[in-house]
Amino acid sequence: MFTDTAHVDPPAAARILPEPQGRQLPSHRDLRHDEFWREIPGYAGVSAAEFRSHLFQQKQAVTNVRQLRDTLQGLVADSFYEDLAAGMSHAPMALRISPYLLSLINWRDPVGDPIRTQFIPLRSQQTPDHPMLRLDSLNEQGDSPVPGLTHRYRDKALFLPIDSCPVYCRFCTRSYAVGSDTDAVSEKLKLHANLARWEQAFAYMESRPELEDIVVSGGDTFNLRAEHLRMIGERLLRMPNIRRLRFATKGLCVMPQKILSDEAWLDALTRVVELSRALHKDVVVHTHFNHPNEMTGITQAAMNRLTERGIHVRCQTVLQRTVNDSAAVMQLHVRRLSYLNVHPYYVFFHDMVPGVEDLRTTLAAGLELEKRVRGHTAGFNTPAFVVDTLGGGGKRDAHSYESYNQATGIAVFTSPAVRPGKKFLYFDPLAALDEEHQWRWSQPSERRAMVEEALGE
Numbered sequence: 001m002f003t004d005t006a007h008v009d010p011p012a013a014a015r016i017l018p019e020p021q022g023r024q025l026p027s028h029r030d031l032r033h034d035e036f037w038r039e040i041p042g043y044a045g046v047s048a049a050e051f052r053s054h055l056f057q058q059k060q061a062v063t064n065v066r067q068l069r070d071t072l073q074g075l076v077a078d079s080f081y082e083d084l085a086a087g088m089s090h091a092p093m094a095l096r097i098s099p100y101l102l103s104l105i106n107w108r109d110p111v112g113d114p115i116r117t118q119f120i121p122l123r124s125q126q127t128p129d130h131p132m133l134r135l136d137s138l139n140e141q142g143d144s145p146v147p148g149l150t151h152r153y154r155d156k157a158l159f160l161p162i163d164s165c166p167v168y169c170r171f172c173t174r175s176y177a178v179g180s181d182t183d184a185v186s187e188k189l190k191l192h193a194n195l196a197r198w199e200q201a202f203a204y205m206e207s208r209p210e211l212e213d214i215v216v217s218g219g220d221t222f223n224l225r226a227e228h229l230r231m232i233g234e235r236l237l238r239m240p241n242i243r244r245l246r247f248a249t250k251g252l253c254v255m256p257q258k259i260l261s262d263e264a265w266l267d268a269l270t271r272v273v274e275l276s277r278a279l280h281k282d283v284v285v286h287t288h289f290n291h292p293n294e295m296t297g298i299t300q301a302a303m304n305r306l307t308e309r310g311i312h313v314r315c316q317t318v319l320q321r322t323v324n325d326s327a328a329v330m331q332l333h334v335r336r337l338s339y340l341n342v343h344p345y346y347v348f349f350h351d352m353v354p355g356v357e358d359l360r361t362t363l364a365a366g367l368e369l370e371k372r373v374r375g376h377t378a379g380f381n382t383p384a385f386v387v388d389t390l391g392g393g394g395k396r397d398a399h400s401y402e403s404y405n406q407a408t409g410i411a412v413f414t415s416p417a418v419r420p421g422k423k424f425l426y427f428d429p430l431a432a433l434d435e436e437h438q439w440r441w442s443q444p445s446e447r448r449a450m451v452e453e454a455l456g457e
């Protein structure tokens with residue numbers, strides 16, 4: 001393996017040099033500044049000022065097929081609405097999409113559009129769930145000492161103060177709790193904003209001296225009232241054990257207008273960040289962009305406001321087939337995030353949640369993508385590719401599997417710091433397997449045999 005020739009430098013002419021500067025602007029800097037929403041019949045008369053208001057974005061959010069029809073009018077064929085209606089009856093998440101996102105979809109090719117794919121279910125695209133899939137696939141409720149608090153890792157915990165979001169993503173990992181009930185998932189766990197429930201969570205966090213790091217998520221912290229955001233932030237920062245807070249919101253991606261026009265909310269966040277500095281603690285925002293098309297001049301204006309206030313933002317991206325599983329798209333995504341001062345932190349392999357099997361990629365495809373992204377830009381702006389293992393083993397570096405059989409699609413991970421001695425699984429989507437293995441997965445006895453073989457039982 002280590003022959004001399006492996007270390008010989010290629011001749012200078014054969015080296016791949018960085019692209020020359022200045023000749024052409026790299027496309028990650030080309031953010032849309034046009035009034036793109038005016039192409040949508042329902043928003044043709046909406047001014048830039050109105051479109052930049054979060055109240056407009058909230059009030060005009062589209063939540064059913066009729067509203068979508070009224071907004072798009074003749075932009076798409078009737079068959080699209082039929083496909084959507086059928087898709088919704090099989091979807092775990094209710095429909096909710098902001099005018100901002102809706103306007104960023106290419107309605108000339110909605111089926112192939114990465115934003116449509118994430119927010120608007122189509123029956124024609126859905127594929128059957130993997131047989132090993134469960135509703136709460138990460139077993140968050142199993143590690144939950146208090147409703148809406150998951151304490152899985154020693155020094156950090158996940159606090160879910162609220163179960164609503166400014167939009168609903170088809171692929172939500174918390175479809176067991178987030179958003180309203182749907183035909184496919186009824187009787188969700190309810191985690192409404194509720195001071196009595198929060199008090200229980202605060203008491204628990206205060207009682208565990210090993211806890212230092214709290215992820216305040218949901219739902220979405222964008223949907224917390226300003227005074228509640230501030231109260232939660234101050235309450236947690238005043239606990240001597242708590243050193244680090246992260247406020248998780250998809251809002252920056254799906255409704256950046258809030259940062260530009262909801263002064264009370266932004267001021268509440270700013271006060272919490274300032275308090276953390278005074279106490280020599282750390283508060284950051286965690287957000288969730290999945291595709292470069294989601295970042296526009298409006299995102300830049302919002303990020304500029306946060307940067308001016310010294311508020312740091314990190315991004316957790318979900319790897320999704322057809323959305324961001326090509327090297328060119330993921331490279332552009334990472335560079336555009338970096339350009340806006342959003343720090344790419346993680347790329348998650350898609351969780352095994354119901355109704356979105358069409359969005360999952362294989363472990364092999366994601367590992368190949370990682371290879372092509374690393375080295376493209378600064379190491380600190382290169383996300384780690386992680387798998388959140390089934391059943392509560394926690395997040396694992398995708399490369400760290402103990403075994404991976406590409407024929408059965410079964411990967412085995414261990415998690416010695418979280419659950420020593422146990423094995424955790426992740427499964428490639430069945431559509432990526434050959435016919436023989438797809439057949440084996442359709443047979444319960446074969447299924448058991450494949451899993452037992454992978455676990456070495």
Ligand SMILES: *Cc1c(COP(=O)(O)O)cnc(C)c1O
Nearest residue numbers: 150151152153156157158215395
């Ligand atoms: C993801 C997660 C965290 C935070 O993990 P990091 O790897 O530090 O980002 C904390 N608790 C739970 C239950 C989580 O799922």
Ligand code: SF4
Nearest residue numbers: 165168169172219250
């Ligand atoms: S914003 Fe987050 S919590 Fe809300 S639906 Fe989307 S993925 Fe789920």
